[in-house]
Amino acid sequence: MEKWECMVCGYIYDPAQGDPSRGIPPGTPFEDLPEDWTCPDCGATKDMFEKV
Amino acid sequence: MNRYVIIGNGVAGVTAAQSIVRAQPGADLHIYAAEPYPYYRRPQLPDYIAGIVAEAAIFYRPPEWYEQQGIHVHLNAPVVELDPSAYRLRLAGGTSVPYDRLLLATGGLAWVPPIEGADQRGVFTLRTLDDARAIRQFAQFVRQGVVIGGGLLGLETARALRALNLEVTVLEFAPYLMPRQLDREGAAVLEGLLRQMGIQAVTGAVSEAILGDGSVRAVRLKDGREFPADLVVCSTGIRSEVTLARQAGLTVARGVVVDEHLQTSAPDVYAAGDVAEAGGIVYGIVPAAIEQARAAATNMVTPGSITYSGTLPVTTLKVVGAELTSLGECVAEGDDLLQLRRADLQNGRYRKLALRDGRIVGAILLNEREHISPIRQLMESGTDVSAWADLLMEENPDWNRIR
Numbered sequence: 001m002e003k004w005e006c007m008v009c010g011y012i013y014d015p016a017q018g019d020p021s022r023g024i025p026p027g028t029p030f031e032d033l034p035e036d037w038t039c040p041d042c043g044a045t046k047d048m049f050e051k052v
Numbered sequence: 053m054n055r056y057v058i059i060g061n062g063v064a065g066v067t068a069a070q071s072i073v074r075a076q077p078g079a080d081l082h083i084y085a086a087e088p089y090p091y092y093r094r095p096q097l098p099d100y101i102a103g104i105v106a107e108a109a110i111f112y113r114p115p116e117w118y119e120q121q122g123i124h125v126h127l128n129a130p131v132v133e134l135d136p137s138a139y140r141l142r143l144a145g146g147t148s149v150p151y152d153r154l155l156l157a158t159g160g161l162a163w164v165p166p167i168e169g170a171d172q173r174g175v176f177t178l179r180t181l182d183d184a185r186a187i188r189q190f191a192q193f194v195r196q197g198v199v200i201g202g203g204l205l206g207l208e209t210a211r212a213l214r215a216l217n218l219e220v221t222v223l224e225f226a227p228y229l230m231p232r233q234l235d236r237e238g239a240a241v242l243e244g245l246l247r248q249m250g251i252q253a254v255t256g257a258v259s260e261a262i263l264g265d266g267s268v269r270a271v272r273l274k275d276g277r278e279f280p281a282d283l284v285v286c287s288t289g290i291r292s293e294v295t296l297a298r299q300a301g302l303t304v305a306r307g308v309v310v311d312e313h314l315q316t317s318a319p320d321v322y323a324a325g326d327v328a329e330a331g332g333i334v335y336g337i338v339p340a341a342i343e344q345a346r347a348a349a350t351n352m353v354t355p356g357s358i359t360y361s362g363t364l365p366v367t368t369l370k371v372v373g374a375e376l377t378s379l380g381e382c383v384a385e386g387d388d389l390l391q392l393r394r395a396d397l398q399n400g401r402y403r404k405l406a407l408r409d410g411r412i413v414g415a416i417l418l419n420e421r422e423h424i425s426p427i428r429q430l431m432e433s434g435t436d437v438s439a440w441a442d443l444l445m446e447e448n449p450d451w452n453r454i455r
Contacts, residue, residue: 007112008063008338009095010105021368021375023425040375042095043339043366048067 004030004049009042053080059131060157061085064325064345068155069123071349081123086130090115097184098208102215134300136318153320153352160290160326169262175284178209191216194282198271200259202229206287210251211372221279223257233378238416241395241402245374292327292334307334312359314348322348331362339363377424381406381414394445410438426451
């Protein structure tokens with residue numbers, strides 16, 4: 001699965017890890033994140049991410 | 053065809069530019085940037101100082117990217133004058149530039165309170181890449197660093213200096229660290245984390261003077277204590293960069309005042325990001341800069357089409373590698389609140405839950421990543437948890453038991 005990178009702060013969303021702090025289980029592809037999901041490091045919105 | 057001009061090349065400026073070209077492909081769009089660099093990731097500057105992130109990596113948008121998007125970017129081109137009645141601005145070199153719709157996205161400046169001796173060699177602020185370069189360069193040759201200001205940026209700067217093997221002391225004015233996100237007990241856990249990294253935090257510390265003979269030697273507090281320093285970073289706040297707006301006669305309070313359409317007091321002049329004051333608030337956070345930039349861009353293309361009603365404050369932030377989440381009435385006090393606390397100094401973890409009438413109404417969670425989501429759900433559902441006080445403070449509660 002593809003990793004996605006935050007344009008603003010450089011955080012990388014890795015589907016293998018998910019985002020436990022928002023209850024996103026490991027194995028969740030970036031595309032399946034809720035639309036209101038934001039960067040855990042800087043708060044940027046989902047559409048500020050680009051494929052690594 | 054409208055000519056769109058954006059002053060500023062940070063998150064707000066670049067986001068607005070992208071929104072404009074998306075809404076109107078082929079738009080005549082220009083960004084004027086005071087700095088000589090294409091867009092870079094400001095939040096990564098402390099990591100750059102620490103040597104964790106290479107300089108090349110913080111340049112996320114090479115100059116070609118702008119052209120590919122159809123954006124004309126003018127670097128090293130500070131705007132020195134704005135005449136909203138003539139729909140023109142003037143660059144430092146004297147060139148006059150016309151616009152039809154303008155966005156002020158000039159961001160913020162590091163603000164330093166009047167401290168005697170702050171103009172000496174070895175005293176820095178951190179806002180721009182040039183600041184970061186200067187700090188990184190200077191730090192190679194010195195031993196003792198003092199950071200004045202224990203906010204998020206101050207602590208990140210301290211961590212960066214520590215990574216360069218300096219002895220680091222943080223001087224914070226407030227009685228404890230990060231009082232808007234943490235209570236006293238939680239701040240003690242954070243201080244413990246800093247101590248483990250070799251960073252000393254001194255709270256209730258009012259810096260009065262920076263001592264030295266042209267080069268900094270120490271920082272003196274109001275109570276007379278002195279902290280030796282070869283390098284001092286003042287991280288005492290960011291203020292909106294309103295010089296141009298003031299000169300142009302726009303309404304300015306703390307920031308450039310904008311209405312619900314992000315328009316300033318001058319027609320066809322908008323503002324977004326750290327420079328803007330919307331609904332009485334200068335947010336100074338990334339999500340607000342993005343939201344405002346998008347709304348402003350949409351209204352620049354089609355005036356009056358989108359209303360901005362504010363941005364919810366961020367709940368989670370990373371501080372010196374720790375994850376800090378503050379929810380609801382996180383720092384409220386009162387007889388009607390039952391405060392449950394669990395501090396694990398060893399592992400740098402802290403959990404504080406504030407209950408009113410049996411329901412969780414506030415929480416502070418430091419390094420409690422896996423518990424954020426269940427606690428948030430209990431808050432949102434308004435579940436009565438009064439029968440579960442013991443479980444709430446277990447190291448790893450089985451949240452599913454609470455029904």
